[in-house]
Amino acid sequence: MTQITDPEDDTDLPRRKWKQNPNGVRNDILEVAREIFAKKGLSGTRVEEIAARTSTSKRMIYYYFTDKEGLYREVLADAYRQTREAEDAxxxxxxxxxVALRKVADFTFDNHRRSQDFIRLVMIENVHNARYMPDASKMSGENSSVIRIIEEIYAQGVAQGTFRPGMTAVELHWHISALSYFNVSNRATFSHIFGRQLFDEEGQAILRQHVGDMILMLVQA
Structure with a gap:
């Protein structure tokens, strides 16, 4: 009698279990792919390495994401989604x-510092001139929550007379993001030239305070 085998099973018990949890498989692939893409970029990443790290197969990765570029796009979208969900919380x-605006600035600084792979993904995608970014309308929708948060804070401050009018939430988001982004994106070169004192715990606390101070000085009436 001819025995029929499952090419995706390959007698591997973890794979059998994962076949019963497709969301778990997909999320595990995204988690591992995020780390590897952030470290090696799109061109330097091999799907075989992602498959080996997840104990799945190239075929399964292609099943979920079509190809390497499709996986990379979904990693980008998921990284932005996680950031927005944290802001919403x-x-x-x-x-x-x-106080609320400083809390947003503090969160952004801390979150960028914790999520350095997210910043590296953004850096890599800027090298590609945003070629692989998900659909612009989708990204705008997913990123509108932080704009709404800042917009509400700023409108309240203007109404109370504590913030000066004439600015937009997008402008404030740009300033907060720029200051927090540089702290990660240029850390290696900056510390190589000027030393690492700004990147130990004390130095980071000082920079975090400065970011909040500068944003408040920018908006105060």
């Missing part, structure tokens, strides 16, 4: 506008 209701 901020507890800002009832806070004075200046």
């Amino acid at each position: 901020l507890e800002l209701s009832g806070l004075p506008p200046a």
